[in-house]
Amino acid sequence: MAPHREAAALLARSHRLGADPRNTNYAGGNASAKGTETDPVTGGDVELMWVKGSGGDLGTLTEAGLAVLRIDRLRALKGVYPGVEREDEMVAAFDYCLHGKGGAAPSIDTAMHGLVEAAHVDHLHPDSGIALACAADGEKLTAECFGDTVVWVPWRRPGFQLGLDIAAVKEANPQAIGCILGGHGITAWGDTSEQCERNSLHIIRTAEAFLAERGKPEPFGPVIEGYAALGAGERRERAAALAPVIRAIASQDRPQVGHFTDSEVVLDFLASAAHPRLAALGTSCPDHFLRTKVRPLVLDLAPTAPLDEAIARLKDLHAEYREEYAAYYRRHALPDSPAMRGADPAIVLVPGVGMFSFGKDKQTARVAGEFYVNAINVMRGAEAVSTYAPIEESEKFRIEYWALEEAKLQRMPKPKPLATRVALVTGAGSGIGKAIAHRLVAEGACVVVADLNTENAQAVTEELGGPDKAVAVTVDVTSEEQIADAFKAAVLAFGGVDLVVNNAGISISKPLLETSAKDWDLQHDIMARGSFLVSREAARVMIAQGLGGDIVYIASKNAVFAGPNNIAYSATKADQAHQVRLLAAELGEHGIRVNGVNPDGVVRGSGIFAGGWGAQRAAVYGVEEEKLGEFYAQRTILKREVLPDHVANAVFALTGGDLTHTTGLHIPVDAGVAAAFLR
CATH class of the missing domain: 3.40.50.720 (NAD(P)-binding Rossmann-like Domain)
Incomplete structure (x- = not known):
């Protein structure tokens, strides 16, 4: 059965937006569409919303990856909303709003889409939008960049209250096409799928142009003497020598698969004078730091330092990193917080060489690295026009050790026997x-x-x-x-x-x-x-x-x-x-x-038998070559080939x-x- 017309338009829009990394990162953001369908129980019309479900990716989204909810029931939740201190309870309530079998599990951002009075809504994580969202004076810069067509929404953790906030912003600003979410990303809307997509792209491209035109030419400052990238061959030799040691560092708590990149973006960042300060501040967008951890481990030696010295320093830095991460957990953990998941870094940065990223499989490791590249782009944009100012550490902890995130992790399928090997x-x-x-x-x-x-x-x-x-x-x-x-x-x-x-x-x-x-x-x-x-x-x-x-x-x-x-x-x-x-x-x-x-x-x-040995052995035993396997089987106790x-x-x-x-x-x-x- 073909998807509903609005759902089909949503899927096509999602694929276009998700295909361009300038618009959003892998599995980042979500999009929705509202429309009317016949209720199979009453025979009457029912207003529905189709929205990307939890864990999906816009670029590869299928109909099965959509959650389908009744608008009347979703909006009725406002009447039983217990307040921001208990807003996590609303995620379970989304299940009571599903239409039929409902499709995919609704994500935390479902309220953002359902409560906003617009037929189509996009929530995305473009580097340019997050750069404004993470600038120290992001609200002022948003107004300079967009006038009153894009509204600033202060940082709030994703959830029901953020959905109410955005709905209120749209109602109070009928001229607006979307908003910049402080420390997070962008949200845009439209009466049609085409208009929503145009508005999303307008926000992204306008922010890109604003950063390029207004920004400093070298936002990361000068190159640190001796920190320029090694030649391609030399840095890959160095990376290969360091990789097993760095993997050991990332795998002390549990084995990890690694990924290496020596892209120009990474090497330029690590050669710059600003990289120690910025790396220590960590990433900001929730999608970023959930995959990259609160901050990376950065080797503080020049790329030409002796290899044994670099290895020894990495081990010392790892011990410090684990102590600091444990302290971060202790500073913010509550009695009901999930247990600490591990104190090893997910990102290890080696100046002049590149970035090592880690995860439970190769895709997760690769995507973690891609997210840190997004973070570098965000830092560059914010530093170009202002100062990079990510959300508070306490807020990062609330996201990282969110009960909903823990529940999501617990729902993951059991790893296969050779996972991470x-x-x-x-x-x-x-x-x-x-x-x-x-x-x-x-x-x-x-x-x-x-x-x-x-x-x-x-x-x-x-x-x-x-x-x-x-x-x-x-x-x-x-x-x-x-x-x-x-x-x-x-x-x-x-x-x-x-x-x-x-x-x-x-x-x-x-x-x-x-x-x-x-x-x-x-x-x-x-x-x-x-x-x-x-x-x-x-x-x-x-x-x-x-x-x-x-x-x-x-x-x-x-x-x-x-x-x-x-x-x-x-x-x-x-x-x-x-x-x-x-x-x-x-x-x-x-x-x-x-x-x-x-x-x-x-x-x-x-391959051995096909290479001529089969014919030789068949001749020795006096059988046809194609029956050699059967011949061998008959010599065995089990008579099996x-x-x-x-x-x-x-x-x-x-x-x-x-x-x-x-x-x-x-x-x-x-x-x-x-x-x-x-x-």
Whole structure:
């Protein structure tokens, strides 16, 4: 069934507004439309409001993301409103105003839309509007910028009272097209969807022009000597070296996924003389600081400081940050406040290098960084025409530890077993590695798809959902340099690495007398040496993070089973199998577990078998190549064919959280080969 005409217009307007970051940030703001529909119970007309529900995003809003409420019941709530001290109770009352099943859960801003006498309302968080809203003399500047067409509304926490305030402002100012909400954003209205959108864009663009024309050319002041950005290559090297340490800082209370950006906006801000003062003031718009925390952690060293000095200073600053955050909580917490959620920073700023942002998954981490860029833009605009003056710390605490925000967090789905974990899988462009990558992402991990074949790696990355889920790297595991580059890419993409699967390999299957030294060296270079090099680099990152980790070797039944005509392959698999034991013994003190999987007969989807080994083995056994998997199955105890997904299941079993006290283990995935039973 097609949406109501007004709802359809609302969705189209929301998509246009949400598509441009100048208008609002991701999941920020909301929009509404009012219209008449037939009541299926009475057959009469009923006035309804469609409004973006809690947690949605304007740019991707669907009909299912709209809350649908009856206007008469919503406005009747004014008669039972108990006052600002109890206004949170009104959110539960919105449920009694829903029409039918109602669609999405109504957000805290529902009153703003329903109480304002206008058919269409937009509430947005544009950088230009928030810059005026967060300027020390924002009310005066609003009047200078807009005259009487846009009205100033002093800061008030989002809720029922703010809806009443805006409704009163509109009624008292019939000439107005909208308002600037102090410390918050903008609200605009119109009789039609088109008029409302025009009014929103007029406020945003007029504010942009006002800031550009009236503003100082260098609102952040001069560049601090020695704080200019490092060259692109040098700063990414520095960022990669710091990333695991910074992730450890952000993950002391709970593991986090990271995101790094070295955009010009960030680097210019961090080079400026004003950045220490402004960063300490924190962000203002509620959408900003709910994601970025009350303030960032800022490294106060020049980018050329020795790396060990920078790391030591970051650790000292982190200890100070945690103490200050705990003190902030104690200053403002009430007896019924939610417990402190953690004292680690969500944003870490490193002058000359860039910004590290963190969250429960890659998207959350990336969006937190985007919000801090919004905050920088707001600071620049406010400083250009006035002084940046965010809302009081006590008000920030009221938002951060709002009972409604806590309830929203409690409604979030339970994290998947591998949530916050970052995995790097070698040979992930096909076969077993591809299946492992798919399983890890399905269980909540972010995955670095490492493969010699660039196209295959990129194709798998797209299958997995793109850069918020996976990234592709080209890796020849015989190259120390390429392996190091792959881990640098991993830590810059996701903050670090927690889980590594040594899966890359080839198979040279020949009798002893036909196996050349070149065959032997190639086989061992790729699998024995390659696994060693990958594990060594993984250990460096994991030890720096201090978060433990998992290393899994995809070995083989041939690691323990002696068969003919396979000397190079089987010997190198035995090498890998013993690497598991050796590294388990060595890395356990760092909380790093090392385990292995011993598959056999994985034919379907296998890159090794497709590369010619399948034809060789089929010839040895005198069967058709396409029936090789069936042949292997009949040799097993269970008479079942082993598929790549079965190997992926074993990797998940080892890393998914149930085997926390297991290391040095090899799991057979061979459908039962008695000769390969572990002893």
